[in-house]
Amino acid sequence: DSGVTQTPKHLITATGQRVTLRCSPRSGDLSVYWYQQSLDQGLQFLIQYYNGEERAKGNILERFSAQQFPDLHSELNLSSLELGDSALYFCASTRGIHGTEAFFGQGTRLTVV
């Protein structure tokens, strides 16, 4: 158990809809990272938050947004969903601002039909 909790584990939704993925980092970790992993692909960095503030952005679509709340949990919002958004979405947390020794949740498998 990594200590990072992601909910839900599975999500099936229709095109055009909006969903929210939730992540609770390990106790004491201040940074949260979001990644997208498509079938047989590596992890594509989406966005990083540190102590409530956005710190780095990757190839995140404008239809996607995220935030980190005062209790340090984070949410990734995906809107106007397309078939190509179907993927595993992972959240990872680190103790500090630097991206070393990240601990991952088990992911949310999103299927857009």
Next chain:
Amino acid sequence: TQLLEQSPQFLSIQEGENLTVYCNSSSVFSSLQWYRQEPGEGPVLLVTVVTGGEVKKLKRLTFQFGDARKDSSLHITAAQPGDTGLYLCAGEARAQKLVFGQGTRLTINP
């Protein structure tokens, strides 16, 4: 863009053989990490290397960070079926981004 390229992308070998996978970049990283991911699970951190030339061992796994801190390798001795998985290298890029290579999918056949 700081890219990490892993090779090979796929590797299938027999139990007991040795293997090496590589992680290369044209950029310098302050640290490199190796993760293993099993189907349906999140990646699990294996090791972090920080100093150029550093070698770390984890049982039958040996990790090396290049002298120039641009590349790393993972060597597995006497591979076992339990080593099967997706091996990912990751580096801390500019602006605190943790970027990943595309992974090496390793299969160890009994």
